[in-house]
Amino acid sequence: EVEIDVRVLRRGRGMSQVEVGLRNAGEDAPGHTTLAVFGRGRPGPTFTDVRPPDVPEPLDCELPPVPPADAPMARAAFFDRLEVRSHGMRATWDPDWEGGGPARAIRWLRYRRAPRLEDGTLDPLAYVPVCDTMPPSLFQKLGPQPGPMLAPSCDLNVHFLRTTKSEWWLLDGRTHDAGDGYASATIDLWDADRRLLARATQLMYLRMDVPELRG
Numbered sequence: 001e002v003e004i005d006v007r008v009l010r011r012g013r014g015m016s017q018v019e020v021g022l023r024n025a026g027e028d029a030p031g032h033t034t035l036a037v038f039g040r041g042r043p044g045p046t047f048t049d050v051r052p053p054d055v056p057e058p059l060d061c062e063l064p065p066v067p068p069a070d071a072p073m074a075r076a077a078f079f080d081r082l083e084v085r086s087h088g089m090r091a092t093w094d095p096d097w098e099g100g101g102p103a104r105a106i107r108w109l110r111y112r113r114a115p116r117l118e119d120g121t122l123d124p125l126a127y128v129p130v131c132d133t134m135p136p137s138l139f140q141k142l143g144p145q146p147g148p149m150l151a152p153s154c155d156l157n158v159h160f161l162r163t164t165k166s167e168w169w170l171l172d173g174r175t176h177d178a179g180d181g182y183a184s185a186t187i188d189l190w191d192a193d194r195r196l197l198a199r200a201t202q203l204m205y206l207r208m209d210v211p212e213l214r215g
Contacts, residue, residue: 001025015039052194053087058108058168061085068093078129084109089136092145099143103175105136110167121163124198127189130171131158131200134185137173138204151183151204158200166191181206 003025009017016038021030055061064086067075085108090097109130115123135151170190177184182205189198 005030009035014042048196050188050196052170052188052190052196053106053172055087055106055108055170058085058110058192061087061108062089064089064107065091065094067091081112082109082130083112089140090143092139092142092149095144097143099139099141101140103137103141103178105134105140105171105173107136107171107173108168109171110169114167116165120165122165122167124160124163127160127198127200128156128158130169131187131189131198132156132202133171134173134175134187134200134202135204137185138175138178138183138206141175141178147208150207152207154182154203154205156200156202158198160198162191162195162197164191164193164195164197166193168192169197170194178206 001024003023005021005023007019007021009019018036018038020034020036022032022034023030062085064084069075087106087108089105089107090099111122111126115126117123132153138151139145139149168191170192172188172190173185174187175183175185182203185202185204187200187202188196189200191197
């Protein structure tokens with residue numbers, strides 16, 4: 001059981017902020033805190049000054065390899081809800097490569113059961129879980145790993161830009177900097193028409209060779 005506390009921090013004429021705290025029932029410290037900013041549309045310039053990666057269509061891209069039993073994070077139940085197609089990515093458990101390339105992970109994905117709203121658009125809240133998949137870009141730089149590695153979130157910031165009716169989404173993930181046991185990354189989320197749906201940023205802290213995940 002969980003307890004959820006909602007607090008309106010500011011209710012303005014054009015923008016409002018809300019804080020949500022989620023905790024295990026009976027505990028004081030929140031396990032997860034969400035800050036959300038809601039704003040109405042207003043006049044202003046319209047442009048997108050970033051380009052999607054040049055990749056084939058989803059069904060022309062590769063199916064990801066099946067993870068082994070000792071890669072529990074890659075076998076998480078969340079990924080059973082997704083159909084994924086990758087482009088130029090290698091698996092951390094595959095020993096036949098060296099890493100050292102760009103810290104970038106490009107994938108198509110769609111929910112096996114599309115979370116549509118009444119008007120046919122996909123629920124923008126469904127952007128958040130797929131934006132929380134930035135570690136693969138880091139792993140493309142590091143190459144094969146000798147054991148399990150975790151990259152939990154210190155924070156996750158998602159800017160919702162557009163809605164879509166497209167089931168397939170294109171994720172362009174990059175890790176821009178790593179050091180002192182942390183890594184900073186972004187994901188650009190595009191739809192099948194190459195419209196930018198969201199941009200997310202994240203700071204991860206790195207746990208190398210986690211023994212309790214073996215076996």
